[in-house]
Amino acid sequence: MYSTSAFANMIRKSYAKSEGDSPLFCWDIVQLYRATSTNTQHDVSTLKTLMATQQWSLDLNFDELLKNEYTIVVTDTRQTIQWVSSSFQQMTGYTKHEAIGQKPSFLQGANTNPQQLAFLREQLTAGNKTQTEVVNYRKNGEEYLCWIEAWPVMNRKGELVNYLAIEKEVKQVG
16 A cells, blocks of 8 residues: 555656656645645644734734735844744745744845835834835845835733734845
8 A cells, every 4th residue: 555645656757757857746736735724724823822922912814914925024022033934934945943033134135225124123113013125135145025014013001022024025136
């Protein structure tokens, strides 16, 4: 008896003309959908836990955002990354473990506009929701234009507990 993946690999090999030249089967698409769906469910669950433990007074449809391929980044009040959604790695090339504990500035470089970053910081420090586009850099050094919407997150007592950013690649730079 074959496992599903062993059977799939056996079928692929019978269709392949040369190494790496195998067709895309419907189960490949289903597996990709299941993996994405599982990541989204896990991310939503984690965000709901964060909301409960930090007592966020925030009403966002995280499920819808993640299904539409937005990346979510949560930082503490010092703007150190505490959590990123699974889509962060697809957009940046960095794993969750590489991002957590860093400041978002680790994604910036020579062509990142410092005025845009200063505007973002000023707005967040003033307690305002804001949005901008910045040039960020993937782990491999490639530039990309990132749309960011960010805001301070208050708890039910009105105290600042986190910052939240929703991000999406706008287009490839250069």
